[in-house]
Amino acid sequence: MEVIIVDLGFKIKKINDMIEKGINHRLQELDLTFSQHHVLVYLERQENKTARLKELEKHFNVAQPTMAGIVVRLESKGLVRSSLLPEDRRVKVVTLTDSGSQLLHESFLSMRNGEKLLVSKLNDNEKEELGRLLDILYSTIQEQIKIQEEDSGKENIC
Numbered sequence: 001m002e003v004i005i006v007d008l009g010f011k012i013k014k015i016n017d018m019i020e021k022g023i024n025h026r027l028q029e030l031d032l033t034f035s036q037h038h039v040l041v042y043l044e045r046q047e048n049k050t051a052r053l054k055e056l057e058k059h060f061n062v063a064q065p066t067m068a069g070i071v072v073r074l075e076s077k078g079l080v081r082s083s084l085l086p087e088d089r090r091v092k093v094v095t096l097t098d099s100g101s102q103l104l105h106e107s108f109l110s111m112r113n114g115e116k117l118l119v120s121k122l123n124d125n126e127k128e129e130l131g132r133l134l135d136i137l138y139s140t141i142q143e144q145i146k147i148q149e150e151d152s153g154k155e156n157i158c
């Protein structure tokens with residue numbers, strides 16, 4: 001007999017909404033928006049913690065004025081520094097500052113504490129099982145999206 005979980009999508013959506021609300025609250029305490037945080041994370045993972053503005057626009061799929069605004073606000077907080085490439089002064093590059101790295105570290109600690117709280121009522125076996133099951137759900141959704149994209153030739157999002 002097949003077991004059906006009633007309202008699985010709804011439950012996942014509600015959990016996601018609550019997690020997102022918690023993340024936004026923690027980021028607000030650090031005077032960051034979700035978008036600003038993602039830019040800092042992206043820069044942290046780049047060689048020399050630097051990326052071209054155009055690369056940021058493309059990666060985050062936003063228009064130039066949108067990304068420029070995010071960068072200006074991060075720069076005003078001292079979290080990034082922007083400059084022009086000496087060899088091509090038309091190209092703007094953005095670099096994560098030491099202050100930006102420090103704030104990012106603080107945000108990761110805050111997120112980690114939030115994750116611990118999220119699973120605080122689970123024992124270690126249940127935590128491992130939850131992780132395993134979420135991995136299965138994620139890979140299943142990825143496979144379905146890939147099949148849909150191949151069938152339609154377009155991007156589809158769940």
